[in-house]
Amino acid sequence: MLRDVIRAGETYAIAPGIDRAAVRALWMRAPLETHVAEIDGAAAGTYYIKTNQQGGGAHVCNCGYVVDTRARGRGVARAMCLHSQARARALGYLAMQFNFVVETNRPAIALWESLGFATVGRLPRAFRHPHEGLVDARVMYKWLAD
């Protein structure tokens, strides 16, 4: 499911030609936790949670989510984001930040907004979309601790 999303190159700033070991490092070794969502025992999505910045920034976590193309429209991303917020609080994080939400990824933006994330930054032409050309990316953020 990661391969499909990475090869499409439309939503994540990951090199489409990245090899299996590098994907594993990115999604499973670097993060603090990696989770898999299941529907009827079959993998439907995955997300990671990691510390976004070290030192004075270490109270803010970052997550990445991928839903299997065959499981779209079934609330998997919402369920994973809610789960990740609970995990973040349990791990002691005070906030969650998405560093790079591609502007054309409208469903994701709408979902994150509905779950309490605000757009706190806009990176002009920071993403080269394979079909749309240079588009903006958003920084989205939610304070978890209040």
Place this chain on the structure above:
Amino acid sequence: MLRDVIRAGETYAIAPGIDRAAVRALWMRAPLETHVAEIDGAAAGTYYIKTNQQGGGAHVCNCGYVVDTRARGRGVARAMCLHSQARARALGYLAMQFNFVVETNRPAIALWESLGFATVGRLPRAFRHPHEGLVDARVMYKWLAD
């Protein structure tokens, strides 16, 4: 000079207790280039340049700058930033992004603004300053290619 800045913990989101090897990895191995500024043959500052995001985000670079405490107020940061912008253009980058400029680092913000960087994001309470408590961090950005 890196040790002084990292131990102070006031401007970079780097763990103050980071060891020498990790600093080397962060400042010299992960980046594409690392430069040293000299005044009369003595090191006065250093900066790195690296790709900020992979894949569709790989046309945007990121830099980090540190000025030796004994060389403050002599234009070293300005000179390094101008040099880094020239290097960025030469390397083919279209934009430069600073991911995490701590709000209390007023001299840096004023300098980046004077050099054409705009604040494109504001991360609420994203940095725990050792003396000021939780403060905002800015995302700053400059398009280089126009």
